[in-house]
Amino acid sequence: MNLTSFGRTLVAGEARGELLSAEVGLSFWGGVDPQTGIVIDQHHPLRNRSLAGRVLAIPSGRGSCSGSGVLLELILNDHAPAAIVLCEREEILTLGAMIAEVVFDRSIPVLRVDREVFARLGEYRYARVAGAGLQLLHEPPVDDWQPDQTQHGVSGETSVHLDAIDQAFLSGQHGKAAQIAMRLLLRMAAVQEAEAFMDVSQVHVDGCIYTGPASLRFAEMLVAWGARVRVPTTLNAISVDKRRWRAQGVADDLGNPASALADAYLAMGAEPSFTCAPYLLESAPRFGEQVGWAESNAVVYANSVLGARTMKYPDYLDICMALTGRAPLAGCHRDAGRQATLALDVEMPPEADDSFWPLLGYCCGAICGTEIPLIRGLETSAADPDALKAFGAAFATVAAAPMFHIAGITPEADGQTPERQARIEVSALQQAWEALNTATSPEVGLVSLGNPHFSLSECARLAALVRGRTKSADVALIVTCGRAVFEAASQAGHVAEAEAFGVQFVTDTCWCMLGEPVIPPAVRTLMTNSSKYAHYAPGLVGRGVRFGSMAACVEAACSGRAPQEPPAWLL
Structure with a gap:
């Protein structure tokens, strides 16, 4: 018997296809080939499967902020999923579909459903999405389907207060690039259920990574529209050593577009920092500073270790914030969005070396998913910044959460009182070592x-x-x-x-x-x-x-x- 349900439309549209589902989040960057749509993450249950033309159902994205760029490439080269169905808050893949729609007039539907519905997906082989409606089937759909959405028209739109500066951006007073940027920010604010926008003091752009022709097209379109950053903006590591790629033997078909992409962001006024660890720069934000950072490990470090405030922003939303100096007031920008919901009790084995920290981060991230954890039991470990960098990068690779707390070590751990708890035994670290x-x-x-x-x-x-x-x-x-x-x-x-x-x-x-x-x-x-x-x-x-x-x-x-x-x- 078929199942019909309704969810929250993040990106509108209609699609049908074979259902491909997993109970584990998927990072499109490093996890999906941007040219073929095949899952290349060898640790994921969907490894070696093709996403092209299928209705992909995963709890959320995870890992890299560059997943938005990979999805954009897939949409424009016709190897994308037919639709994406989620059950957790998700912004990285959603933003990729939004960019395709707003800038390139191409897109796929993205729908968020209740966990109870998501839990039943494994019973079905096919699915179709129409607006907020989801139909699950045992046989391929053969007829048209127009679900009655009068009582379920959740489109992702919310009422967001706009200051005068926001209205000026939207009206085009600051040029087309800033106008498009504000339109995308407004769409994302609706997804994040933000009620207003706020100023950010700086931005770190991860979208300078070359994922394929679409990433370069987007950046060069912004330059042609007169884009200029309004706040200090650093650039992530790019896809080549910009000064030496030819001497290193890198082929022109990668070196030229990757270098051109970096040049486009430099033309918008960004700084040639070219690092995935902007927290090592003199410009690193201070405690409580509101910033707009992308790059998964940088976001986690900024929030958790520095105590700065940023969401885990997708590639391309980063430059939108840089062009406007504005970000949705939501998530980790607010006190309520920084609270731990899960306590993880651990014990540092005697004589542990520096490999303990990335192993533990990997284990914690795999358990947490979208939840912010409080890690307890390391109060006497004297973790230094390098250990926390290694922990955070591992955590961010397999988690969707934007931060963590470590009792006695990170600045906002005191006073965290999560109700749920779990324990990570040494056996879990052994399993992580074997997996890696x-x-x-x-x-x-x-x-x-x-x-x-x-x-x-x-x-x-x-x-x-x-x-x-x-x-x-x-x-x-x-x-x-x-x-x-x-x-x-x-x-x-x-x-x-x-x-x-x-x-x-x-x-x-x-x-x-x-x-x-x-x-x-x-x-x-x-x-x-x-x-x-x-x-x-x-x-x-x-x-x-x-x-x-x-x-x-x-x-x-x-x-x-x-x-x-x-x-x-x-x-």
Whole structure:
């Protein structure tokens, strides 16, 4: 028997197709090939399945803010899902569909349904969406369907108060680019159920990552419409080392458009920071500062560690905020949106090394989904900024939540009293280690460090670890970092010491964008201390991965082999 229900329309439209569902959120960036629509996340239950033409049902997006860009590419190249059905709050994929509709007159419907309805999706093989209506079927639909929506016309529109400046943007007084930006912000404000807009003091743009032709078309259209940023705006890591990509052997068909995309954002007035760790810059926001940041690890760090306030903004909404200096007053911008709803009790094993933090972040993110956690039990761990950076990046890779609290460590953890609680045992860390170590061979051809970008203190630590050591000629060791950190590390002598060992430094880009020939074609297995990259690399670059501490990575660079057993502290 077919099932008909109604939900909340996030992006209107009609579609039908085979139903493809999963109970786990999906990051389109790093999880879906933007040219084919095939799921490349090898840790996801839908791995190797094609989304093209199917009704995709997932609880929410997760992971990277760049998922909006991937969905836009898929819509414009006809490899997108026919529709997307969600049951949690979701803005990243929704924004990708909105951009396609507002800017390119192409789109797909996005519908949010109740959890009770979502829980029954596995009983059906086909689905169709019409406005707020969802029909689930056992056989392919053969007739037209126009559900009675008179009592269910939830279109995502809400009443948002507009200040004079907002009205001026919408009316076109500040140019077409700002007008389009405000229209998109208004659509997103409705999704977020915001009642008003607010000023932001700065923006970090993640949309400068080249996902395909659509990302460049969008940016160059904004430039042609006279776009100029109104607040200080930093740029995320881009898809190539802008100053050296030709010398690195990167092909013109990637290097030219990726560089042109960066140039478009520079033409709008953004700063050439080119880092996925803007919290390492001197311009990092202060506690309580309202900002508009994209890039998943940066958002989580800003909210959780710095105590600044930002939503997990999708790519392309970031530049909309930069062009207007405005953002919806919702979510983590408000006190109520920063409260923990789940307590996670953990215990740091004795003698744990620095790989503990990315492993724990990976476990916490997988449990939390959209919920903000309070992690308890680490009060005496003396976690430093690098540990919190590694934890946050891992957390953001598999969670949709925009922040976390760690009791006794992060600035807003005191006073958090979530009602629900769970415990993370050492066995969960062991399972995460096994999931991230996908390579069957111990032989390592590349050591990958700097995801997120290396800090100055990490450069110093690496220099100390390689001092007096000899790297294997068969192993490349590559570090990615931002320009500002590279200059500071050079002045401090860390770069020269590391390069004497054989370390290569790459700036402007990051591991989630790097491929051959920067990754040597002959390399079959890489080793990293980043659980973020260990998660994404099998799908992004088709290599097996070994995961471990920074010291273990240096040992692998010297010996050409990674340990096949977990570290002693994890046993």
